[in-house]
Amino acid sequence: MIQEINAAILLLLMVCAVAALQVRDLMGAAILFGAYSFLMCLQWVSLGAVDVGFTEATIGAGVSSALFFAAIFRTTRRTKD
Amino acid sequence: MRTLTLVALTLTAAFLFRAALDFPAWGDPASPAGLHVSRFFIERSYDDARTPNLVTATLADYRSYDTMFETVVVFCAALACFFIIRAAREACxxxxxxxxxxxxxxxxxxxxxxxxxxxxxxxxxxxxxxxxRSVILETVSRGMIPFLQLFAIYVLAHGHYSPGGGFQAGVIFGASYILLAVSHDLRTLTDHVAERTMHLLAAAGVSLYVGIGALALWAGMQFMDYGWMTLAFGMDGPGAHSLGILLVELGVALTVCASLTTIFKLVSSEGTIMEGL
Incomplete structure (x- = not known):
């Protein structure tokens, strides 16, 4: 992959990771976590690990977000800390 | 507490970065793994299992013990979810x-x-x-779900040649059911696939995987040696391994699909399986 795009993805990855921890709204955190997973998937593919990238895209960006949403809807949307 | 967490995280990150410096360079052919382990798999896997995708051959044949217990872990996760939050029928x-x-x-x-x-x-x-109900959402989902499921079956069946395999196929198939539950309601999903059927499918996947391995014992071979199919179906050794990989991946896909759907149903309905999101 082109070096600049790779660097941009890595930077976005870190931004997403920090933002997912910092944001107070858990729904936002779940969405940011999904975005993190998708960027991670791009990184796996650019490293040549296509199978791992595929799994990351399906589990990380897809199903785990749905599970997080389900859990948030049944508990609270605001963090306490 | 927050500063303490931050300090601990920074220290861990520093240690990880320090440790990463000792790794061989990425794609280095002279690294220890590249010298001994990779060469064996790259040279042997096609002749052993007739599977061009090395990852599938490694996961489902050379290291099938590992994958077997991963499947069991997914099954146990669904079981644990069921036993912890499934509300009894009387206490609905x-x-x-x-x-x-x-x-x-x-x-x-x-x-x-x-x-x-x-x-x-x-x-x-x-x-x-x-x-x-949103008509647009329902119609679009109804249009997408068949293609999602078809793609999942393709990923499963084509795992020997392209990226993917049982786990990814199961996740995509489960995601299509989750999409049905989200776009309509949970009742539509349980009308299509009953709760009992899902549990049976999850158990059947694990049984299929372990059963394929155990049948090798009956043929006098080692556990998880798919070579017994040469005796049962009269094919050559690599072909038997290829078929064994496909059957084992089918078991993984069944378990993963049923477990993920069960977990989503339980979590989204607080264990009653009646009113979802």
């Missing part, structure tokens, strides 16, 4: 049911026992936190 939360009369939009509230009453006519049962 919703004791009041809501029915909407389709032409007038009138909502009836009935007090009933937990087994769902089947009302004839143009009444439809709705959730207590009901939002009007």
């Amino acid at each position: 939360v919703a004791n009041v049911f809501h029915y909407r009369h389709a032409p007038t939009g009138l909502v009836l509230t009935l007090r009933r026992g937990c087994p769902l009453p089947r009302l004839r006519g143009r009444f439809e049962q709705i959730d207590s936190e009901w939002t009007p």
Whole structure:
């Protein structure tokens, strides 16, 4: 992959990771976590690990977000800390 | 507490970065793994299992013990979810049911026992936190779900040649069911696939995987040696391994699909499997 795009993805990855921890709204955190997973998937593919990238895209960006949403809807949307 | 967490995280990150410096360079052919382990798999896997995708051959044949217990872990996760949050039938939360009369939009509230009453006519049962159904969402989802499921079957069947395999196929298939539950409601999903069927599928996947391995013992071979199929189906060794990989991946896909759907149903309905998101 082109070096600049790779660097941009890595930077976005870190931004997403920090933002997912910092944001107070858990729904936002779940969405940011999904975005993190998708960027991670791009990184796996650019490293040549296509199978791992595929799994990351399906589990990380897809199903785990749905599970997080389900859990948030049944508990609270605001963090306490 | 927050600063303490930050300090601990920074220290861990520093250690990880320090440790990463000792790794061989990425793609280095002279690294220890590249010298001994990789060469064996790259040279042997096609002749052993007739599977061009090295990852599938490694996961489902050379290291099938590892994958077997991963499947068991997914199954156990669904079981644990079931035992922890599945509410008993007597202790069902919703004791009041809501029915909407389709032409007038009138909502009836009935007090009933937990087994769902089947009302004839143009009444439809709705959730207590009901939002009007979106026609666009329902139609688009109905159009997408068959293609999602077809793609999942393709990923499963084509795992020997392209990225993917049982785990990814199971996740995509499960995601199509989750999409059905989200775009319609949980009742639509349980009407399509009953809860009991899902549990049976999850158990059947694990049984299929372990059964394929155990049948090798019956043929006098080692556990998880797919070579026994040469005796049973009269094919050559690599072909038997290829077929064994496909069957084992099918077991993984069944378990993963059923477990993920079960977990989503339980979490989204607080264990009652009646009113979802």
